[in-house]
Amino acid sequence: MAQDRETLEKVVLSRIIRLNAKIHGIVAGFILGTAIFVATNWLVLKGGPIGPSGEPVIGPHLSLLSHFFIGYRVTFLGSLIGFAYGFVVGFAVGFFVAGTYNRIVNFRESKG
Numbered sequence: 001m002a003q004d005r006e007t008l009e010k011v012v013l014s015r016i017i018r019l020n021a022k023i024h025g026i027v028a029g030f031i032l033g034t035a036i037f038v039a040t041n042w043l044v045l046k047g048g049p050i051g052p053s054g055e056p057v058i059g060p061h062l063s064l065l066s067h068f069f070i071g072y073r074v075t076f077l078g079s080l081i082g083f084a085y086g087f088v089v090g091f092a093v094g095f096f097v098a099g100t101y102n103r104i105v106n107f108r109e110s111k112g
Helices: 002-016 021-046 062-067 076-111
Strands: none
């Protein structure tokens, strides 16, 4: 009876500690995409000081993302493009982290 309980606990724990890589990727992608979307629109609504060219300078630091995300600018349309890029990057990172975690769990489980 005690051995059955230990076996059941081991099975339950081995199922609980695994992460669903797809779900983890979707959530991470949504969070990063939303963060870029909100940050961009916050700066667009806030505005910025007038620069030497006579145009407002909005989000010079956030605009550096355009070096990595082709087509991104600190505009409303840019926030949509940034959301898409953020989702893709977040998904890739989340999927990689969950997959690596699952591989480590599998390795430790096979050794023990």
